[in-house]
Amino acid sequence: MFRPLLTTSLIALAAPSFADTFTAAARVDTVTIYPGLATVTRQITLDVPAGQHQIIVPDLPQSLASEGLRVAAPAGTQVGAVNLAYDRLPVTPDQTAPAVVAARGEVERLEEVLRDRDAEIAQIRLRVQAAEEQITFLQSLSQASAGETLNAASIADIRALAQMVGSEVLAARQAAFDADQDAQAAERAKEDDVEALNDAKRALAALLAPKQDGSVLTFSLATAEAGEVTIDISTLEGFANWSPVYDMRLTTGEEAAMEIDRAVVISQQSGQDWNDVQLVLSTARPGERIAPGEVFAPLRRIISEDDLEREEGIMIQADAFATLSRGMVMEEAAPAPMAVTAKADFSGATVTYTYPTRVDIRNGVEDLRLALDTISLDAEVWAEAVPSRDDIAYRMAEFTNTTEEVFLPGQALLFADGTMIGFSNLPLLAAGADMDMGFGPLDGLRLTRATPNKTEGDRGVFTTTNELTEQAVMTVENLTGQDWDVLLRDVVPYTEQEDLEVDFTASPAVTRRDPDGRRGVLEWDLAVAAGESQKVTLDYTLTWPDGFVLR
Numbered sequence: 001m002f003r004p005l006l007t008t009s010l011i012a013l014a015a016p017s018f019a020d021t022f023t024a025a026a027r028v029d030t031v032t033i034y035p036g037l038a039t040v041t042r043q044i045t046l047d048v049p050a051g052q053h054q055i056i057v058p059d060l061p062q063s064l065a066s067e068g069l070r071v072a073a074p075a076g077t078q079v080g081a082v083n084l085a086y087d088r089l090p091v092t093p094d095q096t097a098p099a100v101v102a103a104r105g106e107v108e109r110l111e112e113v114l115r116d117r118d119a120e121i122a123q124i125r126l127r128v129q130a131a132e133e134q135i136t137f138l139q140s141l142s143q144a145s146a147g148e149t150l151n152a153a154s155i156a157d158i159r160a161l162a163q164m165v166g167s168e169v170l171a172a173r174q175a176a177f178d179a180d181q182d183a184q185a186a187e188r189a190k191e192d193d194v195e196a197l198n199d200a201k202r203a204l205a206a207l208l209a210p211k212q213d214g215s216v217l218t219f220s221l222a223t224a225e226a227g228e229v230t231i232d233i234s235t236l237e238g239f240a241n242w243s244p245v246y247d248m249r250l251t252t253g254e255e256a257a258m259e260i261d262r263a264v265v266i267s268q269q270s271g272q273d274w275n276d277v278q279l280v281l282s283t284a285r286p287g288e289r290i291a292p293g294e295v296f297a298p299l300r301r302i303i304s305e306d307d308l309e310r311e312e313g314i315m316i317q318a319d320a321f322a323t324l325s326r327g328m329v330m331e332e333a334a335p336a337p338m339a340v341t342a343k344a345d346f347s348g349a350t351v352t353y354t355y356p357t358r359v360d361i362r363n364g365v366e367d368l369r370l371a372l373d374t375i376s377l378d379a380e381v382w383a384e385a386v387p388s389r390d391d392i393a394y395r396m397a398e399f400t401n402t403t404e405e406v407f408l409p410g411q412a413l414l415f416a417d418g419t420m421i422g423f424s425n426l427p428l429l430a431a432g433a434d435m436d437m438g439f440g441p442l443d444g445l446r447l448t449r450a451t452p453n454k455t456e457g458d459r460g461v462f463t464t465t466n467e468l469t470e471q472a473v474m475t476v477e478n479l480t481g482q483d484w485d486v487l488l489r490d491v492v493p494y495t496e497q498e499d500l501e502v503d504f505t506a507s508p509a510v511t512r513r514d515p516d517g518r519r520g521v522l523e524w525d526l527a528v529a530a531g532e533s534q535k536v537t538l539d540y541t542l543t544w545p546d547g548f549v550l551r
Contacts, residue, residue, distance in 0.1 A: 022046050023056045023097055026217075026233055031240075031361070032280040033266065037287050038240035039068075040270070042233045049226040057217040061237065061271040062086065064215045068236025071219055077229055080220035103204040110197040117193055121186045127179035134172040239269035242281050244410035245369070246426055250379060250397050250439050252417055253482075258379040258399045260407075262372040264353075269364040279355040279370075283408065351406055377402060382485040383442055387449035387474040393486060395439040401429045414439055444480030445528070449473070449490075468542040468550060476526060477533040486526040492540040494520035499548065504540035 026042035044057060064084065071079050223229060247261035264281060268274065303311075353372070361368055377399045385393040395416060401407055407429035414421040414437075421440035429435050453471040476486050492504045504522075512523040526534045544550060 020049065020051070021054045021056065022048065023058065025059060025099075026057050028272075028274045028277050029232075030278040030280065031274055032282055033240050033242045033268070034282050034287070035285055036238065036241055038237050038268065038270065040235050040237050040274070042235070043230055044233070045228060045230045047228045048221070048223055050223050053221045053223065055219055055221050055231070057233065058214070060215040060217055060235075062214050063237065063271060064235050065237075068234070069217075070232075070234040071217075072232040072234070073221060074229060074231075076224050078222045079231075080222065082219040083217070085216045085218070100204070103200065106200045107197065107204055110193060110200050113193050114190065114197060117186065117190045121183055121190070124179050124183040124186060127175065127182075132172075132176055134168075236286075237270045238287075240267070242266045244408045246407075246410055246412040247415065248412050248424075248426075248437070249415040250381070250395075250417070252381045252395070256379045256381040256397070258377045258397060260375045260377065262375065264370050264372060266361055266368045266370065267366070268361055271363060273363050274361040276358045276360060279359050279361070281353040281355070283351045351408065375403060382487055383445055384438075385445065385447050385476055385486050385488045386490070387447040387476075387488070388472075388490055391447050393442045393445035393447060393476065393484075395442050396436060396487075397439055398434060398436050400434050401431055404431050406430055416440055442480065442484070444478065445484060445486065446477040446479060448475045448477075466544050466546060466548070466550070470540055472538045474536045474538070475533055476528050476536075478528040478530055481530055483527065483529045486528050486534070488524045488526055488536060490522050490536075490538060491520045492522060492538070493542060495542075500542065500544045500550075502540065502542055504538065506539070507537045 024044040024046055026044050028040060029043045030041040032039040032041075042057075042060075044055070046055070066084050069082070069084060071082055073079050217233065221229070221231070242264050245263050245265055247263075249259040249261070251257045251259075266279075266281075355370060355372075359368070359370065379397045379399045381395065381397050383393040384396050407426060409428050410426055412424045412426045414424055416439045424437065426435075426437075450473045451470060452473060453469070472490065474488065474490065476488060478484055493502055495502055506522065506524075508524065510522045511525045513521075515521055515523055522538070524536055526536075528534050542550065
């Protein structure tokens with residue numbers, strides 16, 4: 001992680017008097033990702049008058065390093081003092097900026113919506129109140145009318161009065177209930193309006209008070225003429241990475257072929273999302289050493305034999321004392337050794353890829369996989385058999401990188417005739433280079449290896465010698481439904497001593513001996529038809545003089 005070397009200005013210049021102050025949010029435009037690092041280019045566009053201005057760029061990542069910060073302006077403009085501030089952000093936002101004006105207008109609009117909503121709820125509550133007062137009136141009226149009816153009227157009049165009061169009270173209660181339901185619905189709708197207003201106020205506050213956990217860039221800009229200016233701000237940011245991945249699809253048969261789907265996996269933890277950016281991938285490694293290691297000549301000296309004996313005696317005594325001391329105190333446990341991970345060595349020219357479309361790379365939450373292209377190559381397919389180690393043969397393919405670019409090291413998912421085989425790692429493959437790769441077991445090619453004759457003994461004619469003789473019988477049985485070219489591999493002992501002799505015979509004859517300089521390795525090229533089998537017999541003899549032991 002880069003630590004900022006300063007929190008004031010990167011370029012010490014006399015403070016000018018500014019004609020205008022502009023606040024502009026920077027948009028990420030281009031990202032170049034290296035192993036472990038990224039160069040992020042942000043852009044701001046301003047319409048400025050001629051003269052000297054101060055430009056404020058808030059909301060930049062907290063971890064920006066001043067060493068990798070560069071501000072580039074177009075011709076006709078000049079960048080002066082540049083300040084990168086952390087934690088304490090003494091920035092007064094532009095109150096007339098379009099984003100601030102729009103946010104303030106949204107707050108005022110939502111406040112008016114809430115006022116209208118309160119008035120609507122108050123009107124609904126008036127309906128409830130009116131219905132309740134009507135019910136109270138009807139109840140009091142019914143009590144007074146009931147007494148008069150009992151004194152002067154018949155039972156029919158009493159019944160008619162009760163029905164009238166009951167009907168009117170029911171209607172009034174129904175009206176009160178409906179009005180209360182409307183009021184509750186309006187209250188629930190008001191909650192959404194209140195939440196929207198709070199969100200709008202927070203958005204406005206964010207514009208008026210920049211984030212306290214970020215960085216703010218401030219720089220002076222001199223313009224000769226009024227007009228629109230686009231400024232590039234490049235920063236070096238850590239915690240970004242990319243790696244190539246491959247889907248390798250092998251088709252066997254008379255016209256064997258290889259299709260390679262190339263893709264990349266990208267991740268970043270810069271602290272901000274990179275949305276709608278131009279992506280460039282580079283194999284350059286700016287975070288690593290840039291020069292070879294130093295060499296130092298050894299200091300040699302001579303010492304007399306007497307002095308050597310005295311030094312050795314002193315060392316023996318010191319070792320004995322150290323051993324005794326360790327036995328008298330508790331020995332502290334030694335730390336476990338650190339694991340070392342091997343890395344590919346790109347010692348040649350840097351490879352750069354520019355992705356054809358703009359992409360979104362979210363911060364710290366995903367590994368983004370982007371497809372690059374599909375490459376079709378011719379392939380040669382055969383089976384390799386090692387009966388001394390395996391009981392089945394394995395499918396192999398050879399292909400040539402006929403493209404004009406390097407295949408970078410990466411993980412490969414392997415398919416053979418539409419079936420997923422497993423995972424492998426594709427090493428660095430230069431343009432024009434050949435590659436052999438295994439594509440899984442062939443369960444239908446069965447292997448056996450037997451040693452029916454193995455003898456060891458003495459024989460003598462004029463001299464006495466020792467001898468070891470071994471016979472191996474290897475069989476390849478093809479239980480698949482297709483013919484296979486099989487490369488069978490076995491070994492015989494080899495020696496670098498003249499007195500130890502190694503002789504062998506094979507049927508059929510060996511196709512290759514010591515391939516690629518691997519001494520003692522023998523190879524046979526066999527054609528094994530479907531449903532057939534092939535047998536290979538290997539005899540070898542070791543002889544050595546009496547008085548020696550074979551190791």
